Amino acid sequence: MKLKSVVKLLVFVSMCCGCATNPFTGKQTMALVSNDQLFPVSFQQYNDFLKEHKVVEGTEDAKRIEQVGKRIAKAAERYLNANGYIGYLKDYKWEYHLVDDKTVNAWCMPGGKIVFYTGILPVAKTDAGIAAIMGHEVAHALANHGQQRMSAAYIQQGIALAGNVAITDEQSRDLFNEYYGVGSNVGAMLPFSRSHEAEADRIGIVLMAIAGYDPAVAPELWKRMETVSPSSTPEILSTHPATSSRISNLTALVPNARAEAKKFGVTSFSN
Template structure:
């Protein structure tokens, strides 16, 4: 790369970083460079694609329970974070899928797999998952992750251009790719998961769901799973680490829960 071209890139980088600096609802600094309207459109497109590709559950009781829990979680989220921009309308769909999973997408789309309803044994445990997923949307984690991935690729491109003509360039790029994956992408993703866990705990308590059931949920997840990779190689915290963090925040969550009217999504 020509020195003058590299200098221009380096001068522009601080301006890009400053324009994208933001804070999550918990006060953690983050960098989000993707326009929100684009994130919303991507969320809507992804959800529409899922509905075309995956069968939707026709189980009336399951749909009723998921809709009830989601409604309570959304109302509590709006009460806790009134200053944050939330979707005006949320769409909730139960998909026929045996994996114990759920997700929330920018633009107010929530998907719950029927397999999760076998692991989340109570509405309170389901609320822990939906609260966690709504926390991801509220904290703009999708934007942050996408910004991060774009930054890694741009940085590797600059290094590749600087190393033009170097016989070891391919090996260097491979090493940088591994370093970016282990040193940036995965730990940062764990930070997102941990933040969403704590936000979800506060949200479910405000919604009138017993926060202690979040611990029971992750114990169920651990029992249902076939093992996890070592935590430093995983995008998600180990179940034990997750439970410990939730227990440390439990006293405050229980105080909130005791001051609310318990939610009723059993019917």
């Protein structure tokens, strides 16, 4: 079987074997690994991470992370229920932990397991700043971005394997591996990741608004982030959109986020 035919077959089989619906766009997404498989692994990895790192407990900052996290989770539930996705979060096991680490980062694993590093708190500044970060990270989990990235990686690896099997000439196979490795990353995997980041921004700013936090804080947060963690990587080679693009896009999304919040009776916001 020729390489082109093998590639088409792999992509076709992958799309038939597993898909899920993104509750925020209504579109079908790749799901070669189900959440039934993914969540238990995620929960175990989260527990292992907490055992290996210094978790901050009982402080005002730790309480803020939990309080904001609960409001974002409640906002997500309200939004999903209102849009016909009742029970979507039934398998989520929300946890919110602050970890003593200077890294300017936060993340949410599949199934609702959240970590904030103390290093990002000076950038967040306020509860609304925390909510902007929290909304974005939670959005990744709600839209099953981890599941999609794993699925895309399986397809990428499958095509690479197919190429190495189909191409018998060693020199041609070496050229295929060289160009496919660069091409699939720059032309597919990195744009895929950037699209997830942009989608998480769109979802996250709505969640923070429904939770009662001023969505206008989101672009301001990224202005501070640009000062603290400037990136010299060209956008085309990055997993994330350029910070200037994010600031511009988030600024444009503020009116829509407020309009969405109004549907839930939220018309005043804390910042």
